Amino acid sequence: MYDWLIVGAGFAGSVLAERLASERGDRVLLIDRRAHIGGNAYDRYDDAGLLVHRYGPHIFHTNSDMVFNYLSQFTAWRPYEHRVLADVDGQLVPIPINLDTVNRLYGLDLGQDDLEGWFADRAEKIPEIRTSEDVVVSKVGRELYEKFFRGYTKKQWGLDPSELDKTVTARVPTRTDRDDRYFTDTFQAMPKHGYTRMFEAMLSNPSIHLMLQTEYRAIRDVIPHRRTVFTGPIDEFFDYRFGRLPYRSLRFKHVTVDKEQHQPVAVVNYPQTEDYTRVTEYKYLTGQIHPRTSMSYEYPAADGDPYYPIPRPENGALFKQYERLALSTPDIWFVGRLATYRYYNMDQVVGQALSTFRRISEEVPKAGEPQRRSGRAERRGRGRRPG
Incomplete structure (x- = not known):
């Protein structure tokens, strides 16, 4: 019997798995349908030995001491200001x-x-x-x-x-000075050894069991568990009862070229030309010294893995129907970008997960403890937007 089944090994699911295991001693089963941890922040070394972000550039920045200090338990940092x-x-x-x-x-x-x-x-x-x-x-x-x-x-x-x-x-400011940094947050840095290494450290607690290439529906009625954290698309969880929530997707073309540098900064945007939106050269992000360089070309798409909730009033109204259903479903906490249908930066997802953990700590007894609140009170606290 697991205390928690957590669906999705990205930031939201991994932070909650780590907190529940390390702070409460809970037994956690963390699953993901992909073959790796880290969600869209997953990075890996390509055939040239260059560290690349498989799902496009992920630049960490935050004004939150709490979020930065929390993640610093699992990684050293490389200072980096994005341009x-x-x-x-x-x-x-x-x-x-x-x-x-x-x-x-x-x-x-x-x-x-x-x-x-x-x-x-x-x-x-x-x-x-x-x-x-x-x-x-x-x-x-x-x-x-x-x-x-x-x-x-x-x-x-x-x-x-x-x-x-x-x-x-x-989200994109306009400036009257010469500041050419894309972000102005207090903390701007990249995990020194990459995001995947950071997630590996986060999930190293022996009370966390990891199952990859695993679908929630395949194991939800097979492996006993007391409660669930769901970080996937909320409409999928409820079998698209009210219809599908619209998302934009992305596809990436990764290339390696035989020169040390391809472009003058990490990212070049193409608002007037090309089918792709931007080109990312990863050595700027990682600081690697290498005779070759690897890049990704980013192509938005209507179909594919969900990346960006589409912010239109009718989509927000549809999400509210699912949110009301979620709040009436016992023992399920919905956390993260897909589960709350909002575009969050990485630090905001971490903040939401930490906030959700605090509510769980207040409302959900540890195994063997007496019930602290009614089930109704517990359901009201589940994974909503950061507060």
């Missing part, structure tokens, strides 16, 4: 848009104070910011929106930015 260029009008210019971006594109010599006015002159007045298009044109105007955002977003999501919630483009 991205965009191929626009035949030039490679910084993204997020900053002072250098505008000066290079337009052959100007603006200063920081000048740029604020330059943006203001081009910004459109939008009475209510509702869509991703609204976010951008209200800040920098339509021309930069067309150059940097519209084409990239349509490739990424299969929808025009005017059809997407404002949260999509709101």
Whole structure:
């Protein structure tokens, strides 16, 4: 008898497995349908001996001391500040848009104070910011929106930015200084030996049993367990009772070339040209010194493994139906991006999992302990969004 069956060995499932085993002494069975741990953060050495991210670049950044300190138990860190260029009008210019971006594109010599006015002159007045298009044109105007955002977003999501919630483009700031870092978080670093090594350390507790290439439905009624943590798609758990939640997927073309460096930064975006959205060169992320270099070309797709919940009002309403069903289902905790149908960064998923563990500690007795709360109270606490 396991105390917990945890479905999914990505960040959400692995953090909860580690906490439940190490802090409570619970027996945990952790399963994943893939052949590896780490979820989409899984990395491996390719045939050239270069460490690559199989599912595209995963750049760790956070403002949370709690999250950074927690993960630091399982990895040393390599300091890394992420920089991205965009191929626009035949030039490679910084993204997020900053002072250098505008000066290079337009052959100007603006200063920081000048740029604020330059943006203001081009910004459109939008009475209510509702869509991703609204976010951008209200800040920098339509021309930069067309150059940097519209084409990239349509490739990424299969929808025009005017059809997407404002949260999509709101994630990318606009700057008036020369800061060309993609993120400005307090902690910016990469696991020194890779994400997979970090997950291996996280799951090394002997109370955690791991089964890969295992489907939840194949073992849920076969292997005894008291409670379940589910980190997969919530609509799949309920057999698509209300219909499928829409997702965007990705496919990757991994290549290795016989030169030390292919591009000037880790990631180059292609908002105007190409079928792919971006090219990632992994040596920038890992710090490896090697005579060859490996990259991935990223192609958004409508079908395939679910990566990104599509933020539209009708999709949110459909998720709410599943959420209500989840909250009425006993002894199941839904945690993570797919189970809560929200786009979370890695640190946010870790934070959500740690928050869920705190609620479990308060509400769920250890094996042999008396019940602390009613089953109804326990169900109310299950894996919702970080709080």
